[in-house]
Amino acid sequence: MASPRPIPFSEPPYLSGIPSPYYSDSHLSWQKRCREFISKNLTSHAMEWETAETVPEHVFHDFSAANMLLPSLPAPLPVERLKSLGIKDILGLPVEEFDYFHNAIYTDEMLKSGLAGPSGSLTTGMAFGVPPLYKFGSKELQDRFLPDLLTGRKRACIAITEPDAGSDVANIQTTAVKSKDGKTYTINGTKKWITNGIWSELSCMAVRTGGSGPGGLSLMVVPLKGHEGVSMRRLKVSGQISAGTTYIELDDVVVPAENLIGEEGMGMKYIMTNFNHERLTIAIGCARQARVALGAAFEYCMKREAFGKSLMDQPVVRHRLAKCGAQLEAQWAWTESFVYAMTKLPKKDADVELGGLTAAAKAQAGVVLMECAQAAVLLFGGNGYTRSGQGEIAEKMWREVPGNRIPGGSEDVMFDLSVRQLVKNYQNKTKMLERPRGSSKL
Structure with missing residues (x-):
C-alpha cells in the first residue's frame, strides 16, 4: 500500500513526490535507513527527553555503536582514518561515498521532531569540535585523540564563545601562555554557552596565544571533564534545553604544547x-x-x-x-x-x-x-x-x-x-x- 501523502509543507519536495535533480538512489535509500534508525532511537522519545531536560546517556552510545554520529561531520569524511578504525560504512553507505547531500539528509532527519535539543546533545561536539583536528592537526595530535572521538569512546565540544565575545570572535580573551621551556601552555579564562560541554572530556578551544585581534588566536585541544583547574556548570536556556549548554571556567589549566591545532596565530x-x-x-x-x-x-x-x-x-x-x-x-x-x-x-x-x-x-x-x-x-x-x-x-x-x-x-x-x-x-x-x-x- 502506498504511503499517505504528507501534510502540505511538512516534508521537503523530494519526499513529497516532486522530482528533484539532486537526489540519487544512494541518497534516497540513505534517507529511508536514516529515518528508520533515527525515528526508533531519537524522534519517538524527543519530546519526553526535552521535557525532562536531558537525553539518557545510553542514547549517545547507541548512536556511536551504529556509527550514526559520524554523518554530522562535513563531507568528505576522513575516510582513511575511519577505515583504520574498522569503520567502512554507515548503515550500509560506504564512507567514501558520503557527500554533502547525505549530510543534509541526516541533519534533516535528526530534526524530525522539531526539537534541536535532543539531536544537538548527540551531534554538536562531533559536528563542530572534531573536524579541526583532522583538517588542521598534526598526525601526532590526530593519532592521540581521533580514535576515541570518532568511535564515541570520548566526547568533545567546540568552545569558542565567551561572556564578552560571542559573534565578535576576534575579541576572545581566554589566554594560553607558553612555558619558558616550550613544553606546555597554561590556560586561563571562561567559555559560555558551550553546547555539550558538561559531558565532554575534550574541547576544541579558541585561545589567545598572541596579541590582540584575530592574529593572536589559536585553536587547541583542552581537556575538560575531571581535569585539574576546569569547572563546569549547565546553563538554563529557553530552547534546546536538553543539549547541555555549559559555562566553563579555566583556572591555570596546563596542557601539553603538542595540543596546539595547526599553527599559532591561525586560529x-x-x-x-x-x-x-x-x-x-x-x-x-x-x-x-x-x-x-x-x-x-x-x-x-x-x-x-x-x-x-x-x-x-x-x-x-x-x-x-x-x-x-x-x-x-x-x-x-x-x-x-x-x-x-x-x-x-x-x-x-x-x-x-x-x-x-x-x-x-x-x-x-x-x-x-x-x-x-x-x-x-x-x-x-x-x-x-x-x-x-x-x-x-x-x-x-x-x-x-x-x-x-x-x-x-x-x-x-x-x-x-x-x-x-x-x-x-x-x-x-x-x-x-x-x-x-x-x-x-x-
Missing part, C-alpha cells in the same frame, strides 16, 4: 572555515523545524472549527499558511543549491565563494523559522501558548527560534558579514582583471 582562519559547516547545518535544521511548526499548524487548521467552519475555510488563515509556506520552500531551494555547490566545489573555493552567502542563508533561515513558528502559535491560539496538550509542539517550536538566530553568528552580524564578504570577493576578482600599469596587454 581565526580555522574557526571561520569551521563556521561554514556549522551555518549550513543550522540552515538545514531550521528548514526542518519550520516544517514541523507549519505542518502541525496546517493539520490543526483542517480539523479545528471556529465561527461555524474549519479554520482552513477562513481566507486569512489560508493567507498566513501560504505566505509562510512560500518563504519556507524558497529558503529550502536556496539551501539545496548550497548543498549541491558543496558537492562540486573544492573546499578552499567553497570557503571563499560560499562563505558570505552561507552566513546570509543561515540568518535568513532563522527568519523563516521565526515566521513559521509564530504562525503556528497564532493559529493554535491558546493551545499554542500552552506547554502541554495539542499545541505543545507550537509552544516549544517558538522557544526554539532564538537558538537558531543567535548561535553560529547572530543574525545581524551574519547579514552584514555576507555583504562584506561579497564586496571583498568582487574587489579581488576585479583587481585580477585590471591591466598591469604601463602594459598594453590585458
Whole structure:
C-alpha cells in the first residue's frame, strides 16, 4: 500500500513526490535507513527527553555503536582514518561515498521532531569540535585523540564563545601562555554557552596565544571533564534545553604544547572555515523545524472549527499558511543549491565563494523559522501558548527560534558579514582583471 501523502509543507519536495535533480538512489535509500534508525532511537522519545531536560546517556552510545554520529561531520569524511578504525560504512553507505547531500539528509532527519535539543546533545561536539583536528592537526595530535572521538569512546565540544565575545570572535580573551621551556601552555579564562560541554572530556578551544585581534588566536585541544583547574556548570536556556549548554571556567589549566591545532596565530582562519559547516547545518535544521511548526499548524487548521467552519475555510488563515509556506520552500531551494555547490566545489573555493552567502542563508533561515513558528502559535491560539496538550509542539517550536538566530553568528552580524564578504570577493576578482600599469596587454 502506498504511503499517505504528507501534510502540505511538512516534508521537503523530494519526499513529497516532486522530482528533484539532486537526489540519487544512494541518497534516497540513505534517507529511508536514516529515518528508520533515527525515528526508533531519537524522534519517538524527543519530546519526553526535552521535557525532562536531558537525553539518557545510553542514547549517545547507541548512536556511536551504529556509527550514526559520524554523518554530522562535513563531507568528505576522513575516510582513511575511519577505515583504520574498522569503520567502512554507515548503515550500509560506504564512507567514501558520503557527500554533502547525505549530510543534509541526516541533519534533516535528526530534526524530525522539531526539537534541536535532543539531536544537538548527540551531534554538536562531533559536528563542530572534531573536524579541526583532522583538517588542521598534526598526525601526532590526530593519532592521540581521533580514535576515541570518532568511535564515541570520548566526547568533545567546540568552545569558542565567551561572556564578552560571542559573534565578535576576534575579541576572545581566554589566554594560553607558553612555558619558558616550550613544553606546555597554561590556560586561563571562561567559555559560555558551550553546547555539550558538561559531558565532554575534550574541547576544541579558541585561545589567545598572541596579541590582540584575530592574529593572536589559536585553536587547541583542552581537556575538560575531571581535569585539574576546569569547572563546569549547565546553563538554563529557553530552547534546546536538553543539549547541555555549559559555562566553563579555566583556572591555570596546563596542557601539553603538542595540543596546539595547526599553527599559532591561525586560529581565526580555522574557526571561520569551521563556521561554514556549522551555518549550513543550522540552515538545514531550521528548514526542518519550520516544517514541523507549519505542518502541525496546517493539520490543526483542517480539523479545528471556529465561527461555524474549519479554520482552513477562513481566507486569512489560508493567507498566513501560504505566505509562510512560500518563504519556507524558497529558503529550502536556496539551501539545496548550497548543498549541491558543496558537492562540486573544492573546499578552499567553497570557503571563499560560499562563505558570505552561507552566513546570509543561515540568518535568513532563522527568519523563516521565526515566521513559521509564530504562525503556528497564532493559529493554535491558546493551545499554542500552552506547554502541554495539542499545541505543545507550537509552544516549544517558538522557544526554539532564538537558538537558531543567535548561535553560529547572530543574525545581524551574519547579514552584514555576507555583504562584506561579497564586496571583498568582487574587489579581488576585479583587481585580477585590471591591466598591469604601463602594459598594453590585458
